[in-house]
Amino acid sequence: MLRSTYPVLCSEHVEASSRFYRDHFGFEATFESDWYVSLRHPGSGTELALLDPAHESVPPGYGTPARGVLVNLELDDVDAVAARLEAAGVPVVQPLRSEPFGQRHVIVRDPGGVLVDVITEIEPAPEFLAAFGRDA
Template structure:
């Protein structure tokens, strides 16, 4: 049985990617080397950054992942979006509200991974029924 599950994101600049998650999303470093950095958020979420060329990754799989979207829920997406933009982080989808209950912005981290920064909002009546009961 699994004891922990967390994503490991491949990057060409491990330090820059780790710094991104530390600076903008309050992750703390739990292990730090030149090829791998393990991060933990105060709420318990974990994330790691791995050098995409490291030999622990089998030949033929050392390219950076495409099609990965990391969701980060925050209390105030508007404030985080403003900090990200002021720092020059690439915004790939502008801040907007979604009928399914999110206000969000999508940015690109230094390793080209998409990061969807989200604050939950009230969903439209159409989507309300899709949410399970919290009872």
């Protein structure tokens, strides 16, 4: 029986990445060492972990930092969060904008290089309505 699933992101900057998710998004550590940090958001139960790619638990040849990964964080008010992130000096790689497929979002980069897509759902344009399931 599956009990949980969560991403483990390889980061050469585990401590800085952990601080990023705590300070800017309210995650809390459930386990913390210098090579691995497990995080959980107290409001949603969302989890993610950070792992030093040089750690011995990583199989040989796979010790590379996370690249090509986009972590989506859906929030109630992306405009307020985007302003707060920018004021804090978080690197913005795609400015705040609304998309016809039903998202208002900003994409930032965490200290380990992972892209974080901060999203608030908005009404999609009519041409995208059919793409959503009945219960969406």
